[in-house]
Amino acid sequence: MSAGLETSADKPAQDAPGLPGDPAQQGGTAQAAVVTHGLTKRFRSGQLAVDGLDMVVPRGSVYGFLGPNGSGKTTTIRMLLGLVFATSGSHELLSTAMPAGAARVLPRVGSLVEGPAFYTQLSGRANLARIDAVDATADPGTTDARVTAALERVGLLAAAKKRYRAYSLGMKQRLAIAASLLQPRELIILDEPTNGLDPQGTREVRALIREIATDGVTVLVSSHLLAEVEQICTHVGVMRTGRMVFQGTLEEMRARGAARVQVRTTEPVQAAEVLTKLGLADIQAVDGKVSAQIGDQGPEVVCRELVLAGVPVAGFDTPRPSLEDLFVELTGEGFDVDG
């Protein structure tokens, strides 16, 4: 049971452990909204769902939590919220140790976990009122106003009196988001908020997340599709079979892709020789185009060397792999989902 309410809520973050990306880029504070230390979950079945996860979600960021289905994202989110207990490791939400501080910190955290789930016999409004009645920090006097505001925010006010049973999947999803907006939040965790939505619904949810984030709320949004969150995220964490295979800003992820130099020329052999001499790796020559990993070489150096060596350079480019390519490279190509 929680005894001290307001005592440790505002204590500074414990030695914000080495942010892999850019700690202070967002607004200055090195405080993180979510920190996990070696978080591990082995289910009783023996399945290792999450394996030594070190996750850092900087405050004020929109963190895209990516990975294929079954990679451990939902188990991680359940552990973050104290629904599932970690086998080992620890984590903090808003600088409060979980799950011990759940009663203190969770009122400041809104969440959508693995799809919406409400009472089918109740209306959307009654469902939100029920959620509000559960919250020991909620003021019953303002419930109506807050429920109305939350419904309006997700565009469900017109369907407020309709039974949940009669809601479309998109409406259900939006109601779940509305539930996470009933109170002022500092962190909102959305697990696959666009799952099962049509493209228009996906766009609406994206716009909503963007709007929430502009209020300064940290958003942790999980998805198995990079494309769905790419446009709104500042940071990404990529999971694969229970492990974090990449974490950092979106720029860092882009930069991670090995850039190549690509030369269009009528003398591919000669060009390849120059590139070899410069020490570039993975040289490929395909119909009139020679490419290689550029490595540490500046493109301007490569270009000058080519010209000085007398190679007719008809075109010069330094393409980078798309985020999608990188994502697939990180998470694996096919159906290698374990479990």
Next chain:
Amino acid sequence: MSTAEAPPVPRPARAGGAPPVRRGYVRPWLRLLRSELGLMFRRWRNRALLAVVVAIPILLGSALRVAVPQGGQNGGGNGLGAAFLTQVAGNGVFLAFLSLTIMLTLVLPLVVAVVSGESLAGEANTGTLRYLLAVPAGRARLLSVKYVAVVVFALAACLLVAASALIVGVALFPVGPVTLLSGTTVPLSEGLLRLLFVVLYVTAAMAMLGAIGLAISSLTEHPIAAIAAIMILAVSSEVADNIPQFAAVGPYLPSHWWLSFDSILRMPIDTTELSHGLLSFAVYIVIFGSIAWARFTSADITS
């Protein structure tokens, strides 16, 4: 449907507001209980159960009215039920005792099994449990509210049985000073007071079954499985209690003391019997309450 709610409401999701503070413990708990009871009593399935509970005394009273000539004190067997049967013909108030006795073997346990089996497993089954806990509801807090709601529902069911039986009894049979099972006659007002005690005793018995039900409900995500398990347990206990070879363990069976309320209908009241019963209920409530608590506060919610 007025979609245009005129007064502009503050947008709630915003960082940097005052951190939310718990508004005491009791008031939010009561608010959650009210919400829980609203959900419970508004569910059509539960309303149907209560309707059945009201209907059975009506059927019973009508059947007796037809079978027994009014005023006739024809002696019947020597079991508890038979004693009641004779009494009902003489005094309508006894229809309430008879109804509670009969319904305590199956119908009331079924009612309690449904609401207690549903309590946690039902929320887990629909997935609402994860949302309640993420609010956060607090696991121990939610468990206590769930249990109290089950007990309130059991009390409501027992009161409805008594009320329905009283109304039917008054309508179909003579009513007057109550002759107790021990032969003493007490005024009607005292008879009704004793009926209230019987209702409370039966509720205590059902509260015990509710604790068992809550523990079973915390073990599964399938409410039907929980309800079935609770019923099987209740009926097995009643059956075992009637097998002479089990006499040694009889007093420890959950259902052994359920019908001991007939002590209340004697003069003087046999308090040893009653206190044994209440002690048995208390012990079961503590044991199964602890099991439910241990399980529910440590379980992974994966539904």
